[in-house]
Amino acid sequence: MPHDDETVGYGHxxxxxxxxxxxxxxxxxxxxxxxNLATALAxxxxxxxxxxxxxxxxxITKFEAAVKQLVNKAASGEARAIAQLLPLVQGVESQVxxxxxxxxxxxxxxxxxxxxxxRRLTRQAQAGGATHGPDTQPL
Numbered sequence: 001m002p003h004d005d006e007t008v009g010y011g012h013x014x015x016x017x018x019x020x021x022x023x024x025x026x027x028x029x030x031x032x033x034x035x036n037l038a039t040a041l042a043x044x045x046x047x048x049x050x051x052x053x054x055x056x057x058x059x060i061t062k063f064e065a066a067v068k069q070l071v072n073k074a075a076s077g078e079a080r081a082i083a084q085l086l087p088l089v090q091g092v093e094s095q096v097x098x099x100x101x102x103x104x105x106x107x108x109x110x111x112x113x114x115x116x117x118x119r120r121l122t123r124q125a126q127a128g129g130a131t132h133g134p135d136t137q138p139l
Contacts, residue, residue, distance in 0.1 A: 008014050019025050035043070045063040052058070060068075073081035106114070 006015065045061060045066075047062050048059050049062050049065050050057055050059050051065060070081055070085055074085040
Protein backbone atom coordinates (compact mmCIF):
# COMPACT_ATOMS: atom_id res chain seq x y z
CA MET A 1 0.00 0.00 0.00
CA PRO A 2 1.45 3.41 -0.95
CA HIS A 3 2.36 6.08 1.61
CA ASP A 4 -0.17 8.96 2.15
CA ASP A 5 2.00 11.45 0.20
CA GLU A 6 2.01 9.13 -2.80
CA THR A 7 -1.77 8.54 -2.83
CA VAL A 8 -3.30 9.97 -6.01
CA GLY A 9 -7.04 10.32 -6.55
CA TYR A 10 -9.98 12.53 -5.77
CA GLY A 11 -8.77 15.23 -3.34
CA HIS A 12 -5.18 13.93 -3.58
CA UNK A 13 -3.38 15.38 -6.60
CA UNK A 14 0.08 14.16 -7.54
CA UNK A 15 2.81 15.45 -5.19
CA UNK A 16 4.61 17.46 -7.89
CA UNK A 17 1.45 19.46 -8.79
CA UNK A 18 0.33 20.25 -5.23
CA UNK A 19 0.65 23.79 -3.84
CA UNK A 20 4.02 24.40 -2.24
CA UNK A 21 4.10 24.79 1.54
CA UNK A 22 3.51 28.43 2.54
CA UNK A 23 2.44 29.58 -0.94
CA UNK A 24 -1.14 30.63 -1.60
CA UNK A 25 -3.22 29.02 -4.30
CA UNK A 26 -4.64 32.47 -5.04
CA UNK A 27 -1.67 34.86 -4.77
CA UNK A 28 -3.57 37.85 -6.16
CA UNK A 29 -6.62 37.27 -3.96
CA UNK A 30 -7.95 39.54 -1.27
CA UNK A 31 -5.03 41.16 0.54
CA UNK A 32 -4.72 40.63 4.28
CA UNK A 33 -6.31 43.40 6.26
CA UNK A 34 -8.76 44.40 3.51
CA UNK A 35 -12.03 45.56 5.03
CA ASN A 36 -15.44 44.34 4.06
CA LEU A 37 -18.40 46.74 4.00
CA ALA A 38 -19.68 45.79 7.45
CA THR A 39 -16.30 46.36 9.12
CA ALA A 40 -15.69 49.66 7.32
CA LEU A 41 -19.19 50.89 8.23
CA ALA A 42 -18.82 49.87 11.88
CA UNK A 43 -15.45 51.61 12.16
CA UNK A 44 -16.73 54.77 10.51
CA UNK A 45 -19.83 54.95 12.70
CA UNK A 46 -17.66 54.66 15.82
CA UNK A 47 -15.42 57.61 14.87
CA UNK A 48 -15.77 60.58 17.22
CA UNK A 49 -17.18 63.90 16.08
CA UNK A 50 -17.40 67.18 18.02
CA UNK A 51 -20.82 68.84 18.14
CA UNK A 52 -22.11 71.96 19.84
CA UNK A 53 -25.19 71.28 21.95
CA UNK A 54 -26.78 74.00 24.09
CA UNK A 55 -23.68 76.16 23.62
CA UNK A 56 -21.28 73.45 24.81
CA UNK A 57 -18.93 71.32 22.74
CA UNK A 58 -19.46 67.63 23.15
CA UNK A 59 -17.76 64.59 21.60
CA ILE A 60 -20.04 61.79 20.42
CA THR A 61 -19.82 59.07 17.78
CA LYS A 62 -20.96 59.63 14.21
CA PHE A 63 -23.69 57.06 14.80
CA GLU A 64 -25.06 59.04 17.75
CA ALA A 65 -24.89 62.24 15.71
CA ALA A 66 -26.84 60.66 12.86
CA VAL A 67 -29.53 59.38 15.24
CA LYS A 68 -29.78 62.81 16.89
CA GLN A 69 -30.23 64.48 13.52
CA LEU A 70 -32.91 62.00 12.49
CA VAL A 71 -34.83 62.44 15.74
CA ASN A 72 -34.52 66.24 15.61
CA LYS A 73 -35.80 66.37 12.02
CA ALA A 74 -38.71 64.09 12.94
CA ALA A 75 -39.51 66.28 15.95
CA SER A 76 -39.59 69.35 13.71
CA GLY A 77 -42.27 67.66 11.61
CA GLU A 78 -40.31 66.47 8.59
CA ALA A 79 -42.42 63.66 7.10
CA ARG A 80 -39.55 61.63 5.62
CA ALA A 81 -37.68 61.63 8.94
CA ILE A 82 -40.83 60.52 10.76
CA ALA A 83 -41.33 57.72 8.24
CA GLN A 84 -37.76 56.51 8.81
CA LEU A 85 -37.86 56.88 12.59
CA LEU A 86 -41.13 55.04 13.34
CA PRO A 87 -39.98 51.57 12.15
CA LEU A 88 -36.72 52.00 14.07
CA VAL A 89 -38.56 52.86 17.28
CA GLN A 90 -40.98 49.95 16.83
CA GLY A 91 -38.08 47.54 16.27
CA VAL A 92 -36.26 48.74 19.38
CA GLU A 93 -39.43 48.55 21.49
CA SER A 94 -40.18 45.00 20.35
CA GLN A 95 -36.63 43.93 21.27
CA VAL A 96 -36.92 45.54 24.71
CA UNK A 97 -40.32 43.92 25.29
CA UNK A 98 -39.05 40.47 24.32
CA UNK A 99 -36.09 40.82 26.71
CA UNK A 100 -38.10 42.26 29.63
CA UNK A 101 -38.95 39.43 32.04
CA UNK A 102 -41.90 41.43 33.42
CA UNK A 103 -43.72 41.13 30.09
CA UNK A 104 -43.22 37.37 29.83
CA UNK A 105 -45.82 35.17 31.50
CA UNK A 106 -44.75 32.76 34.22
CA UNK A 107 -45.57 29.07 34.21
CA UNK A 108 -48.52 28.15 36.43
CA UNK A 109 -46.33 26.31 38.96
CA UNK A 110 -44.15 29.41 39.43
CA UNK A 111 -47.23 31.61 39.88
CA UNK A 112 -48.55 29.28 42.60
CA UNK A 113 -45.22 29.30 44.46
CA UNK A 114 -45.02 33.09 44.29
CA UNK A 115 -48.63 33.42 45.52
CA UNK A 116 -47.88 31.19 48.53
CA UNK A 117 -44.75 33.19 49.37
CA UNK A 118 -46.74 36.44 49.10
CA ARG A 119 -49.47 35.07 51.39
CA ARG A 120 -46.88 33.94 53.94
CA LEU A 121 -45.12 37.33 53.91
CA THR A 122 -48.46 39.13 54.23
CA ARG A 123 -49.41 36.98 57.26
CA GLN A 124 -46.04 37.65 58.87
CA ALA A 125 -46.35 41.39 58.30
CA GLN A 126 -49.91 41.46 59.73
CA ALA A 127 -48.86 39.43 62.77
CA GLY A 128 -45.85 41.67 63.32
CA GLY A 129 -43.68 38.58 63.16
CA ALA A 130 -40.12 38.26 62.02
CA THR A 131 -39.46 38.04 58.31
CA HIS A 132 -36.57 35.65 58.84
CA GLY A 133 -36.01 32.32 60.50
CA PRO A 134 -37.48 28.89 59.83
CA ASP A 135 -40.88 28.79 58.21
CA THR A 136 -43.49 27.10 60.37
CA GLN A 137 -45.97 26.57 57.56
CA PRO A 138 -45.28 24.38 54.57
CA LEU A 139 -45.35 25.81 51.12
